[in-house]
Amino acid sequence: MSMLRKINDIDLKLLRIFQTVADCGGFSAAESQLNIARSTISTHMADLESRLGLTLCQRGRAGFALTEEGKTVYDAVQEVFAVLDGFRQQVNGLHEKLTGELNIICSDAIVADPRFKLTEILDAFIAKAPDVTINISTNSLPEMEQALIDGRAHICFAPRHRDLSSLNYRPLYNEDYFLYCHAKHPLFAAKSGAIKDTDLSKHKFIHPGIQTIGQASLAMEGLPRSANAYIYEVRMALVKTGQYIGFFPSHYVQPWLHKKELRALCPDTRHYAVDIAALTRKTGPQDKLLKQLLIQLDRVYG
Template sequence: MLTSLSDLDLRLVRVFLAVVDARGVTAAEATVGARQSTISSQLSVLETRIGFALCERGRGGFRLTPKGERFVVLARALLAQTAQFVAQVQHIDRKLVGTLSIGMIGHASLDENARLAKAIATFRQRDEAVRFHMRVATSTELETQILNQQLDLAIGYFSHRADGIAYSKLFDERQVICCGRGHPLFHHRGQVQIEHLRAHHWVWRTYPVPEEIASISERQVTATADNVDAATVLILSGRHIGYLPKHHAHAFEQRGLIRVLNETAFGFDVPHQLASRPRQRDNPIVQAFCEDLLEAYGKQRGSAASSSRDTSTDGNVNI
């Protein structure tokens, strides 16, 4: 049973988290810089030190035990605090010292990315020594990483509203139905009606977007995609129709490769939100960056720290 912590224990914890992030011992070899047999031995030593099994590994694959899942959260918090301590000692004369982990879903418009970049530039003018970590993932993954304390905040569309996360609307992203050159609807544009859409093959996104609000029932979904790029390829084939962000479709439309179908009838807006754990409003780094971010979006300063409510019906929530 673990009663004290040594440098060796910290190294073993880092190896364990590398395996967790790689989702397997073999996949973690490159990250750890060791062979599978060595990594397995290190995991066994760690399990002996703490007194319980962290994971199942072998021919059946890699899987965390219930205690292992709880240990992951504690281990990440430990390493984060260790890194925070080192950074604070190195920059003890600075006001804001530490790390800031930001998640994004990707494929935001140039305007929205420019606002995020402006917020980062403004934050860098503060008396700070902060290391940024940026990560791109699906909205569901981002929410999970916020709850697991892998991310401090994230920007994206979040349809189901996870418990323990507060949301604040930043902007809307327009979603439009598209088809590729060679598709039977390519030359119809605004004349397309619901019955036309029901008669053709669809690509559907596996990540949550409230596409059902378009009220197009009985679709022929014959393809799925877990990101915008994959959906775009299927639409470009000329054999599928599906939703894309309007700003993303625009570049292809300019080249005559994609057509937007009756945006007036079937286009809709998806709110993109700033998400974080409510308690993070007390973190001075997160609070300062949220102020700069909201200012870049023309929001009022202080709204990022004034409330810990989870969400509201219109998505406009302070965090």
């Protein structure tokens, strides 16, 4: 029976490929992420399975799926690379020169808000750490929270819909959310002030798909949850059908409001405000890259 007796650089490379394939949900989806051909990915996966003596995934007409052994190996791979990343961060901390990778995750559409001064923050950070590789991606709030807890992200920028005890929150600015319908929706032509809660309850509502608290929960109370969409672009696609109503941040809807394609419904009652915040992990050592980024963030936001 084959067994991986000693991990070398080749094994780590193959495990990285396996991790990416699993995260992407298949060989085709992993091509662009890995920047290698699907046939090469298949060869690497076959090599890894041979070295481990295990079948890690099923692929074919039925689609891609990890085997039970594959799921166990995937969990172990996550732990291995978390340890390696922790080692790298500790070693980097021994040097005055800032090197390594800074991992940032932003909430959907936040970068387009002129109040979100990411360019200014990164400009100042790069001046202090020109050799650092910066990785920026977008994701849903639950995925961002988990990435911080797992150590896969240094910092996330997102609406502060809730507070987790394991995370720190630095408010940056306040964002207003209102309930909107499209011009094709039956409520669009209703007289101002004539729309009641009973009217809203008859129409399909897009829930953000996450747990909300405070003002947000109250603003959504009584609305029939007929769809779930965290990403604004997807939510807007549903609203544009004229079949749904949904909440959006004020800055995001300006182009549609300007063209009179959207209307805010019951803005006095169906409204909430949340802080746009910088989220970081509360426990564990704070490496120099994150410390430097937070210094620049505080300088930009005063």
